[in-house]
Amino acid sequence: MPPSPETVEVEYITPRHLAGGGDPAWITVPLHRACGWSHGDDPLMPRVILTSPDQKAQLRLDPAPDGQWWTLHHAPDRGRLAWYASFGAHTPVEIIAGFVDALTDPRPTRGKEADPYGPLRQAGWGPAPTENGLASPDATAYVQRPVGQETGPWVATATLSASRPVWQARFDEHTPPHLIAAFTAALAAPTPAIRTAPGRLPTRDPNRITRTEANVPVDLIAFALENRIRTLAARRSAHLAAPSTPRRPPAHPGRTR
Structure with a gap:
């Protein structure tokens, strides 16, 4: 049945991870409107550049469909060397959002040395058959580090076969582990990705993906981004409004009551 005007x-x-890239606005608009990232404006270049309020992080979105479309560079900060992360054009924005939302979370982060493999193991991922690292149960995605290295870059790959990679995400060795863990948690999440332009799917093979069609209210789709922006903006506002812990006055040695 064709959709009604209201659906x-x-x-x-x-x-x-096989749902295709989705709408880049899911990342760029909340960064600007909810997280305070500024954006450059170069009408001669088909790209987006967003910079964090503290000027330490910059996200570039370049339309290179067969390459690393998203690239984030972060300056040295709090004893950590500069680092970068990048995501291929077909990396679902819902998965990138896991990483970006953790990066922009203003609340104190616990478990900064989190294990990026942890969320994958909890989701039932097992050892990759031919490479080190972990593979998804259907063998269409895997996350790994260089063979024999406990330190080094992380690589996540979605693939339809050994010769048909769909996208890659790359994190250099200095990327904070809790951010990579946020990415792998989003990667392994069982929540479906919603697509309004399903023709852009990397595959329609029913042995690879499950597609469920539905007619949903237009408002549900139209306001999903606004709801995301409000949630992230409220998170930031709550942090800015929280009273800071008052400092205790210095002790005066030698004084007694």
Whole structure:
């Protein structure tokens, strides 16, 4: 049945890592409107550049469909060397959001030395058959580090076969582990990705993906981004409004009551 004027046809795609890139606005608009990132404006270049309020992080979105479309560079900070992360054009924005939302979270972070493999093991990922690291149960995604190295860059790959990679995400060795863990948690999440343009899927093979069609209210789709922006903006506002812990006055040695 064709959608009514009040509904739009969407597809719920699992696994989400094979759902295609999605709308870049899911990342760029909240960064600007909810997290205070400034954006450059170069009408002669088809790219987006966003810079964090503290000027330490810069996200570049370059339309290179077969390359690393998203690249984030971060300056040295609090004893950590400069680092970068990048994501291929077909990396679902819902998965990138896990990383970016953790990066912009203003609250104190616990477990900064988190294990990026942890969320994958909890989701049932097992040892990759031919490479070190972990592979998804359906063998269409894996996360790994260089063979025999406990330190080094991390690479996440979604693939339809050994010769058909769909996208890669790359994190250099200095990327904070809790941010990579936030990415792997989003990667392994069972929640379907919603697509309103399902023709852009990297595959329609029913042995690889599950597609569920539905007609949903237009408002549900139209306001999803606004709801995301409000949630992230409220998180930032709550942090800015929180009273700081008052400092205790210095002790005066030799004085007694």
